Amino acid sequence: MSGSQTLYRKSGSQGEIQTLNDLVRHEFSNELLSPEEKVDRLLSLIENTDDRFTLCCVLPTRKLVMSLAGLMQQDCIEGSGQDIILSIGSGSGILELLVQRFLKPPSVIVGVETHPINLFLPSECCILTQRLDILDVAKVRTLFACYLRRPGLVVDYLNLFPEVNKIILIGPRTESVFNDESASQVLLEWGTISVANDWDDVLAAWDQVLVVRRKLPKTWSS
Numbered sequence: 001m002s003g004s005q006t007l008y009r010k011s012g013s014q015g016e017i018q019t020l021n022d023l024v025r026h027e028f029s030n031e032l033l034s035p036e037e038k039v040d041r042l043l044s045l046i047e048n049t050d051d052r053f054t055l056c057c058v059l060p061t062r063k064l065v066m067s068l069a070g071l072m073q074q075d076c077i078e079g080s081g082q083d084i085i086l087s088i089g090s091g092s093g094i095l096e097l098l099v100q101r102f103l104k105p106p107s108v109i110v111g112v113e114t115h116p117i118n119l120f121l122p123s124e125c126c127i128l129t130q131r132l133d134i135l136d137v138a139k140v141r142t143l144f145a146c147y148l149r150r151p152g153l154v155v156d157y158l159n160l161f162p163e164v165n166k167i168i169l170i171g172p173r174t175e176s177v178f179n180d181e182s183a184s185q186v187l188l189e190w191g192t193i194s195v196a197n198d199w200d201d202v203l204a205a206w207d208q209v210l211v212v213r214r215k216l217p218k219t220w221s222s
């Protein structure tokens with residue numbers, strides 16, 4: 001297995017269940033649990049430990065995943081068909097798995113990654129960048145990214161998915177997309193930007209959520 005494929009798989013010594021990451025992966029593979037029970041179990045493990053959690057760049061507490069799900073579904077047009085939230089750089093996929101639990105159908109999160117490092121998203125909901133063409137462009141209406149690191153990528157994805165109405169970016173305040181002059185110029189022309197400011201008890205002090213809403217939102221008839 002290549003380095004990238006083992007990125008989120010490192011275990012305690014001799015494969016014993018020792019760390020929070022081990023426990024989370026172990027519970028995720030527990031076939032006796034329903035998908036809903038799994039998510040509840042993972043959330044309580046994550047919330048009730050002081051151990052380091054490295055399967056995601058933010059700590060995905062219940063409050064955080066519910067707030068993100070709410071934000072993703074805000075302004076959704078009822079009956080407008082499937083709404084794909086495309087998560088750029090979904091990593092292990094755990095944040096997306098947890099958020100999906102709180103989204104109302106037909107909204108669905110699909111993760112995209114450069115390498116096969118997904119552990120938690122169902123295979124049909126995680127694609128590699130070279131297979132992006134299998135997505136129905138018309139259904140991708142929200143872009144999401146957590147700790148993307150390369151702000152310019154948002155613009156690349158906006159060009160690939162012209163039906164997008166909203167972009168949600170979670171990450172360190174010091175790495176805002178607006179530190180990138182050319183990306184911020186495109187985004188300022190495309191949409192109106194707000195910093196979610198009532199998330200203090202949801203996020204780490206150094207993180208923020210930026211929301212960019214298209215100035216002239218597209219509507220769909222079906």
Ligand SMILES: C[S@@+](CC[C@H](N)C(=O)[O-])C[C@H]1O[C@@H](n2cnc3c(N)ncnc32)[C@H](O)[C@@H]1O
Binds near residue numbers: 056090095112
């Ligand atoms: C800092 S990690 C964040 C991963 C995950 N979102 C998290 O919060 O743990 C950034 C991710 O972006 C992915 N990435 C880099 N370029 C990308 C691209 N062009 N399309 C999709 N993902 C990309 C990387 O492989 C990496 O997994």
